[in-house]
Amino acid sequence: MIELKHLSFGYEENKPILKDISLKLGDQGNVIGFIGPNGTGKSTLFLNLVGMLKPTSGEILVDDQPVAYTKKALNKLRQKIGIVFQNSDQQIFYSIVKDDIAFALHNLNVPQDEIDQRVDRVLAELDITKLKNRPIQYLSGGQKKRVAIAGILVLRSEWLLLDEPTAGLDPDGKHRMVALIKQLIANGQKIILSSHDMDFMYEVCDYFYILRQGTVVKSGKKESVFLDEQLLLDSKLDQPWLVQLHQKLHLPLYPTKEALFNDQVLQARLTTNAKTPVSLPKVSEKTD
Numbered sequence: 001m002i003e004l005k006h007l008s009f010g011y012e013e014n015k016p017i018l019k020d021i022s023l024k025l026g027d028q029g030n031v032i033g034f035i036g037p038n039g040t041g042k043s044t045l046f047l048n049l050v051g052m053l054k055p056t057s058g059e060i061l062v063d064d065q066p067v068a069y070t071k072k073a074l075n076k077l078r079q080k081i082g083i084v085f086q087n088s089d090q091q092i093f094y095s096i097v098k099d100d101i102a103f104a105l106h107n108l109n110v111p112q113d114e115i116d117q118r119v120d121r122v123l124a125e126l127d128i129t130k131l132k133n134r135p136i137q138y139l140s141g142g143q144k145k146r147v148a149i150a151g152i153l154v155l156r157s158e159w160l161l162l163d164e165p166t167a168g169l170d171p172d173g174k175h176r177m178v179a180l181i182k183q184l185i186a187n188g189q190k191i192i193l194s195s196h197d198m199d200f201m202y203e204v205c206d207y208f209y210i211l212r213q214g215t216v217v218k219s220g221k222k223e224s225v226f227l228d229e230q231l232l233l234d235s236k237l238d239q240p241w242l243v244q245l246h247q248k249l250h251l252p253l254y255p256t257k258e259a260l261f262n263d264q265v266l267q268a269r270l271t272t273n274a275k276t277p278v279s280l281p282k283v284s285e286k287t288d
């Protein structure tokens with residue numbers, strides 16, 4: 001359980017970015033989403049969660065213990081909560097893929113044969129075994145992101161924080177990233193995501209926090225958070241398309257697009273309607 005108690009944070013004095021946030025992460029499901037427009041403080045919050053930034057006031061408790069900011073305590077914390085940054089270049093230090101993934105394990109004095117096993121396993125899990133000996137500089141953005149995730153997964157931390165995991169990826173890269181996250185979720189990995197990609201968040205998360213200018217303006221499950229169109233508009237966010245279909249065309253609220261496309265009852269109704277001739281309004285002829 002990660003608990004934030006009246007957490008505030010500012011990079012500069014008297015300019016708070018995060019304002020009095022209190023919440024508990026861990027009892028609402030395994031996949032938690034923080035949603036908010038650019039600059040609202042999502043990355044700043046994540047950096048506070050892993051102890052890379054220290055709250056200006058308030059505190060963070062992990063499993064009921066306040067986070068301590070000594071080197072030893074922070075190393076321990078990072079084995080519990082791993083973070084994958086939005087920009088993979090901030091995370092990758094070595095020039096060869098396998099060395100970069102093994103980096104943190106060397107720091108923790110894990111024996112070499114166990115490091116080799118863990119690296120091979122994570123490469124296979126992320127379907128990037130062929131990249132093992134590749135120089136990082138020759139990787140695409142999507143491949144770098146996978147290597148950055150591998151470098152954290154190899155630590156087997158309880159929580160995985162993914163900051164904007166689909167940012168900058170092309171449609172194929174995005175599909176592959178969504179599939180990977182779904183696979184991690186199916187394996188029981190606890191994940192905290194940040195994004196303003198509403199369709200993606202709607203489909204993968206169990207519970208949501210909407211952030212606006214550093215405060216949580218709403219939290220809850222899909223049904224309560226996404227049906228509030230005005231709240232999303234005020235927060236400069238779009239409604240997910242599945243929610244729009246529900247609210248504007250009165251279709252059921254499907255949790256995923258697969259659920260929509262596999263709905264036999266809906267398909268039968270649409271097929272019947274398609275066979276009914278539709279009388280189109282007459283277009284009046286133009287006279288000069």
Ligand SMILES: Nc1ncnc2c1ncn2[C@@H]1O[C@H](COP(=O)(O)OP(=O)(O)OP(=O)(O)O)[C@@H](O)[C@H]1O
Pocket residue numbers: 011017036037038039040041042043044045086164
């Ligand atoms: N190192 C820093 N020093 C000073 N201000 C910063 C620093 N990093 C971020 N900020 C400011 O803090 C605010 C929140 O930024 P943050 O990156 O946390 O937002 P975000 O919600 O993650 O945005 P995005 O969706 O664009 O990644 C912004 O106004 C940003 O300019």
